[in-house]
Amino acid sequence: MTAPKTKELARHRRERIWMWAQLVPVLVVLVVLFGGALVLAVAQSLGFAPWFGVNTFPDFSYFAALWGAWSFWRSLGLTLYYAIVSTGIALVMGIILALAMVRLFPGKTLYKYLYKLPLMIPYTVGIALAVIMLGNGGMLSRLMAFVGLIGDPSEFPQILKTHYGWGIITVYVWKQTPFVTLTLYAVLLGVGRETEEAAAILGANKWQIFFQVTLPQILPGIISSTLIIFAFNIGAFEAPFILGGGYPDTLPVIAWRYFNDADYSLQLQGMATVVSIALIAGGILYSYLALYRRYERRIGRS
Amino acid sequence: MKRILIGLTSVASLMATVAVAENAAATSFRDSFLSGSTTWEDVQARAQEEGSVNLYYWGGSDPINIWMDQVVVTDLAKLGVTLNPVRITGTKDAVDLVLAEKGAGKGPGEGSVDAIWLNGENFATLKRRDALFGAFADSMPNSANIEWSDEDPRSLLNLRDFGVETGAAEVPWSGEQYVCSINTARVDKAAAPSTFADLRSYLEVNPGKFTYVKPPHYIGNTFVQSVIYAHNPDGNGAVPFQSSIEDVGAEELARLITPGMEYLNALEPLLLGAQGGNARYPEDNAALDGMFLNGEVDFACKFGLYAVATGLNLGTYPEGAEAFVFPEGNMIKNKNFLAIPANAPNPAAALIMANYMTSVEAQVSKLKFTGMPPGVDPWRLDDAQVQALVDASPGLVGITQAELDANTAPDTNATLVNVIEATWLEYIERDSSDDIATIVARAVENLK
Numbered sequence: 001m002t003a004p005k006t007k008e009l010a011r012h013r014r015e016r017i018w019m020w021a022q023l024v025p026v027l028v029v030l031v032v033l034f035g036g037a038l039v040l041a042v043a044q045s046l047g048f049a050p051w052f053g054v055n056t057f058p059d060f061s062y063f064a065a066l067w068g069a070w071s072f073w074r075s076l077g078l079t080l081y082y083a084i085v086s087t088g089i090a091l092v093m094g095i096i097l098a099l100a101m102v103r104l105f106p107g108k109t110l111y112k113y114l115y116k117l118p119l120m121i122p123y124t125v126g127i128a129l130a131v132i133m134l135g136n137g138g139m140l141s142r143l144m145a146f147v148g149l150i151g152d153p154s155e156f157p158q159i160l161k162t163h164y165g166w167g168i169i170t171v172y173v174w175k176q177t178p179f180v181t182l183t184l185y186a187v188l189l190g191v192g193r194e195t196e197e198a199a200a201i202l203g204a205n206k207w208q209i210f211f212q213v214t215l216p217q218i219l220p221g222i223i224s225s226t227l228i229i230f231a232f233n234i235g236a237f238e239a240p241f242i243l244g245g246g247y248p249d250t251l252p253v254i255a256w257r258y259f260n261d262a263d264y265s266l267q268l269q270g271m272a273t274v275v276s277i278a279l280i281a282g283g284i285l286y287s288y289l290a291l292y293r294r295y296e297r298r299i300g301r302s
Numbered sequence: 303m304k305r306i307l308i309g310l311t312s313v314a315s316l317m318a319t320v321a322v323a324e325n326a327a328a329t330s331f332r333d334s335f336l337s338g339s340t341t342w343e344d345v346q347a348r349a350q351e352e353g354s355v356n357l358y359y360w361g362g363s364d365p366i367n368i369w370m371d372q373v374v375v376t377d378l379a380k381l382g383v384t385l386n387p388v389r390i391t392g393t394k395d396a397v398d399l400v401l402a403e404k405g406a407g408k409g410p411g412e413g414s415v416d417a418i419w420l421n422g423e424n425f426a427t428l429k430r431r432d433a434l435f436g437a438f439a440d441s442m443p444n445s446a447n448i449e450w451s452d453e454d455p456r457s458l459l460n461l462r463d464f465g466v467e468t469g470a471a472e473v474p475w476s477g478e479q480y481v482c483s484i485n486t487a488r489v490d491k492a493a494a495p496s497t498f499a500d501l502r503s504y505l506e507v508n509p510g511k512f513t514y515v516k517p518p519h520y521i522g523n524t525f526v527q528s529v530i531y532a533h534n535p536d537g538n539g540a541v542p543f544q545s546s547i548e549d550v551g552a553e554e555l556a557r558l559i560t561p562g563m564e565y566l567n568a569l570e571p572l573l574l575g576a577q578g579g580n581a582r583y584p585e586d587n588a589a590l591d592g593m594f595l596n597g598e599v600d601f602a603c604k605f606g607l608y609a610v611a612t613g614l615n616l617g618t619y620p621e622g623a624e625a626f627v628f629p630e631g632n633m634i635k636n637k638n639f640l641a642i643p644a645n646a647p648n649p650a651a652a653l654i655m656a657n658y659m660t661s662v663e664a665q666v667s668k669l670k671f672t673g674m675p676p677g678v679d680p681w682r683l684d685d686a687q688v689q690a691l692v693d694a695s696p697g698l699v700g701i702t703q704a705e706l707d708a709n710t711a712p713d714t715n716a717t718l719v720n721v722i723e724a725t726w727l728e729y730i731e732r733d734s735s736d737d738i739a740t741i742v743a744r745a746v747e748n749l750k
Contacts (some may be wrong), residue, residue: 051405071732137596154598158575161582245580246516247731260394261518263720263749264427 038278045272052264062272071248076280079250082165082240083233086172087226093173094180094225099214101181102188119178126171127242134159134167160243167243172236176229180222187221188214216299223292227285234281251277328411332649336436342443346381348650354384355651357640358396359419361389362588365612369671378658383651388415397424400643404433413645416652421638422464422520425472426716428641435642438653439473444660447678448474456679458712459637465544465715472639473656474677476668479706480524480634482603483610487622489600491700496630498532498565505572511600513574515590516583516731518723521604526726527714528632530562539632540711547717547746556742559722563729563738570730574599595620601628605636607706611696612673624700627709635710637677662687669694721745 047059066072097115101108118126133139141156150156160167199213237252244250249257251273258270331348334340349355355378361367370387378385390396396418403413418424428434440450449457450470460474461467484494488511495501505512515522531539535558542550542558550558574593575582584590587604594602595618602619606612613619627633640659642652658664662683665676673696680688698706714722724745728734734741 051402135596136598137592141596153596158578161575162578163580241585246583260392263724265748 041271041274041278044268045275047268049268052267054265054268062268063276066269066272066276072251072254072276074248075251075254078163078165078248079234079240079252079277082168082172082250083230085165086169086176086233087230089169089173090176090180090229091222091226093177094184095218095222097177097181098184098188098218099210101185102193115178115181117178118175119182121175123171123175123236124238126175127239130160130167130171130243134170136160161245163245163248165240165244168239171239171243172229172233176232179229180225183221183225184218187218191217219292223289227288230288231281231285234284235277325409325411328647328649329409332410332435335438335441335649335653338441345650345653349648349654350382352648352651353382354386355648355655356386356388356414356416357419357655358388358390358393358399358415358417360391360393361387362391362586363672365616365672366674369668373667373671374658374664377664378655381654381658383654385655393418393420393424396420397427400428400433400645401431403645404431408645410645411647411649413643413647415643416646416648417640417642417655419475419638420472420641421636422713423716423719425463425468425639425641426466428643429466429469429471433644434471435644435646435649435652437470438642438656439468439470441470442473442653442657442660444657445473447660447662447665447682449679449682456681459635460679462712463639463716464636464713464719465546465717468639472641473660474637475640475659476674476677477637478605478635478675479607479710480528480603480605481607481609481625481701481706482601482628483594483613483619483623484626484700485594485597485600485620485622486624486700487620488597491624491626494626494628496626496628498529498629501628502565502569502572505569508600509572510574510577512572513581513583513590513593513599514603515587516585517726519586521587521590522583522726523719523723524605524634524713525603526562526566526722527719528629528634528711529565530559530714530722531632531711532629533561533565534558535561540714543714543718544712546715547721547749550718552721552743552746553739555718555721555746556739559725559742560738563725566726566730591618594623603628606673607675608673608696608698610699614699615696625698626700627705631709632711633706633709634713636713639677662690666690666694669696717749720749724749 043057045062047054047056047062049055101112101115105111131138135141136156136158137153138156141150141153144150144156145153195213195217196209199209204212235252237256240250241253241256244253255270255273255277258266258273261267331340335345357370359366359370367387367389370385375385375387388396396415397420400413400415400418403415420428439445439448448460450460451457452461459477463472484491493504495504501512514525517523517526527543531543534540534542536542542554547555570576570581573581573583584593590599590602590604591613593599597620610619610623610625613623614621640656642649642656646652660678662678665678668674669676669691675695676691680691683691721742725738725741728736728741728745729738736744
């Protein structure tokens, strides 16, 4: 009578062990590398850096100095502006593209490969493209000078290196639209066309179909893809550094400047900046998810 | 289980013994070399045993990288040493690595950096943290190519690095001068500014046609220093800026740099992009050179005696580029060096490499490949060697050696550089409303 039970238990235990064995590699990476770095960053931002001869833990003065400066809030505004605007544009373009991709049209096979191209090209190459195309010594300006629209390339209007961030936004959108499209396209394929066709037969117009039927179905895809690209945009360094307008810089660039300063004590200030980015990004992403969960519960899909 | 543990402990203790032995051998090698009881043959023999050398250097220049890979690697292989060139984006990364390893308790022979190409603040940092191998630079066979006697005023460039005494802990590798180039296709050479006042009047007529690299990048710091020398209220240029901050004092420094800082503040609305409300300071040389090439600015300044010739060859300078004398009397001259950190894993191989780099042959081929002026002193060489250097140089465009020599100025002391760059960031970039004395006092306090 007891034998099957122990067998059952043993099997259960084996399964549990197997489950943990599957989880361990990822856990190790997350806890040791990511968690360790995070703990170190927080400790340093609170004044723990004995290797520079600084140890005043816990010391909130680095955060106080950072948050007390007006320039920090300007930089934060700039960081959020680039992140939100590019996420928004990429989302709208991604939705339009994904909706187009589920239709049939000539050349669709080719197009399916074509739109994924930016996904395979690194950001740095995109930044270089922006410099080559849109810069004041770039192709556009030289072409215009060649045609005679402007006297010489240096008269070309400033697109890059301004605080409007057209260059930064262009690179983000160029790289992230395909990502959003890919996510939504997969969701749309899974959902199928039946519900939309049913709505059309019942007399809904195009807009009604999109907002009442399609959008709620692809919402999980929208949420997950925008979360990912927004998190990237808020912490990205190279595009604002190369294409940005200089002071005031975005927060990641400020952190980098602190790290590169000859004054080693500023590295703690840099760590405080990094921790601030993490706090702000984490806060925004968490509230975003919480709002979405509430919405999910409200429509009874949890 | 127990057996495994015992095995592990014994392996660990063995490894520790090996490390200690290595450490002891490295320490004794260092001590005997610095005391002069090691012959160069011993160094060569030990270098063969070590086998490789890790040279960390700024890898942002293709010609230098090509020269390293094609010439230095081959030549050192003949001496039984494998060069491992580690290219970094900023020299500070290598300094950080050395200090981090030192902080982790890695002593002689246990680090990972054998040599660094550096100067100025980075050397001062290593020296302050006591992370240097010691006085090797004047006790190698090729040290004879460099002037070490302090009776010759020209030796200052070798004995001091940004005002910090080198103590032979680094060996000169290249000598450079801060030279400005002008695009003669846009500006008549006769109308070229030669003083800062001229520059300002030129920019009032042609707003936006000039900018300088943003401090704390050293190229930007150098421009700021030359402005400060020229506006020294006592009229004695670079003289007071040779002493350390402890000797000068915050108050005195603030008094000395105020006119220069005010000039830079007044210049800002005339710089590139300022007409659109946002003056643009390029991040580095490459960015400024790009603006110069595109005709966005009419001038470009950097450390580069042969910058114009090299730039014309590579197509990175506009065709009308010529060097000119600016700022009059304040064209800063310095040398850059190779230093060996205290915890170098292969100190003997590093010495062999440093000695090779100081040879005339290496200096000639470096000049030929990269346009980097020699770090050895020509008056210490024989005529044939001097001729070889002259033949290898890309040549000066638009300026003569006599003009360059007549307008030299020394670097600023490294401890002041930090304060001046912090002041620039606060006063010019962040438009702080505090007066300069307050800003300088704060910077001095923070940098202690």
